[in-house]
Amino acid sequence: MFAKVSTAHLEGIEPVLVEVEVNISNMGLPSFTVVGLAETSIKESRERVKSALKNLGFNIFAKPITINLAPADFKKEGTHYDLPISIGLLAASGFLNAEMDDTFFIGEVSLDGKLRGVKGVLPFTIFAKENGFKKIIVPKENINEAAIIDGIEIYGFDSLDKVLAFLAGEMDERPIKKDITELLIHENEYHDFEDVKGQFAVKRAAEIAAAGMHNLLMIGSPGSGKTMIAKRIPSILPEMTLEEIIETTKIHSVAGRLINKNQIVSKRPFIAPHHTASDVSIIGGGRDAKPGAVSLAHNGILFCDELLEFKKSVLEVLRQPLEDRVVTVSRANRTVTYPANFMFVAACNPCPCGYLGDNRRECVCTQAQIQRYRAKLSGPLMDRIDIQVQVSSIDIKDLSKLQPGESSENIRKRVEVARKIQMERFKEEGILYNSQMNEKQIRKYCRLDESSLKLMEQAVTKLGLSARAYSKILKVARTIADLEESKDLLSKHILEAIQYRILDKENL
Ligand SMILES: Nc1ncnc2c1ncn2[C@@H]1O[C@H](COP(=O)(O)OP(=O)(O)O)[C@@H](O)[C@H]1O
Ligand SMILES: [Mg+2]
Ligand SMILES: [Zn+2]
Structure with missing residues (x-):
């Protein structure tokens, strides 16, 4: 029998959809193969899943099993495939009968069937939502990371049998939603x-x-x-x-x-x-x-x-x-x-x-x-x-x-x-801070009046400033003016900014 379960591969911080396809034949010797460019960490996944399912009493390894991670054109790695692989196996072997097209799965499974936290839960959750999944199932250890995202039902479980009970409709579980403000750390843990x-x-x-x-x-x-x-x-x-x-x-x-x-x-x-x-x-x-x-x-x-x-x-x-x-x-x-x-x-x-x-x-x-x-x-x-x-x-x-x-x-x-x-x-420039201004933006937002211009010229001749140092002085001067809520860039702002080029001066 055949089953398909959705999960993803992580490329940097961007997930890419992966379908875990499980095929169990009725004829042949027992085997358990994973194909689709699985790296070592996924080969290990096979052992964890096998042990977990056996420990939970599912005897499904007497037949030839093939798991394909599709598409097969990039390498898959990480431990988060354990859960989708387990669910796929249970579905293909007839132990689980549930509609799962709209559900996205990630989680590591321990040898005794517990769900363990994995990397990348927040990007996975955002990805699942953006790709139209209605539900995502994650390890309970990762629930807060996921639960700040709106627009998708998020479920956290600490064991595989609970996921099963939930999918089979035997367990009443509500999606978890956390207000981001609940998760913010309020006490000041910074030094003052x-x-x-x-x-x-x-x-x-x-x-x-x-x-x-x-x-x-x-x-x-x-x-x-x-x-x-x-x-x-x-x-x-x-x-x-x-x-x-x-x-x-x-x-x-x-x-x-x-x-x-x-x-x-x-x-x-x-x-x-x-x-x-x-x-x-x-x-x-x-x-x-x-x-x-x-x-x-x-x-x-x-x-x-x-x-x-x-x-x-x-x-x-x-x-x-x-x-x-x-x-x-x-x-x-x-x-x-x-x-x-x-x-x-x-x-x-x-x-x-x-x-x-x-x-x-x-x-x-x-x-x-x-x-x-x-x-x-x-x-x-x-x-x-x-x-x-x-x-x-x-x-x-x-x-x-x-x-x-x-x-x-x-x-x-x-x-x-x-x-x-x-x-x-x-707001129209695509940057946030003065330090990010390019040359064009510097010309636009750091206009100098005559006396400031003179000052800059003197600084250049006296300190032998490079063009780069020149731009830096203007950007810093802009920030100094902003701190004073001054629209104009004044000589005093430039003068102060020049003070912060001590390496351009001869002696410290
Ligand atoms: N301005 C200061 N006010 C209060 N304590 C200071 C001050 N400067 C130095 N100290 C004390 O001296 C210690 C050593 O400072 P530190 O920041 O390690 O110096 P540096 O990194 O320059 O070697 C600090 O932990 C602090 O206790
Ligand atoms: Mg120090
Ligand atoms: Zn010295």
């Missing part, structure tokens, strides 16, 4: 800027960076507070929109980070890879073409602490996502594209010993060492950083005398104002 005393200039730079989603580099000696400040930037970023939440959750779902967590990504991610990280962990890829740190940071922050300690190859692969806001991951026979639109925050020491320009300790580096070090701080990666600030250390004695800083909540209110202005400005 209040903890950062003094450092007004750096905090100001962080606020501007957050307001325009500008990439930020902090240069300062050890203990000056760079890491502390970076960790607090998520707390002043604008709230994520529903669209951003779904987009970011999709990526985390595909990366397998939501299994067993039963939640969605409702706060901007802060991803801080260690400087020993490999290219693959940063950019994505590997055997299962997983999203890397740059994609996990999508709509949030990628923080590279001790930037110059990272491998050269890692710094190089960062260039593509910083430029294109997507990343292409290749594997043996195909490429997958993931979104990778993040705010890049980095920190490093001013020199090899770390104490150049610090008044607490003497720098012991030679001029040549400093020059070599500075040379690393130039080039294509640095070209993608809009704001560079120096972080000076504060003496411990003075630190205790200082008042607590302004709260993140207050700062974020100003950031939100600037964001609204940008959303309005760019």
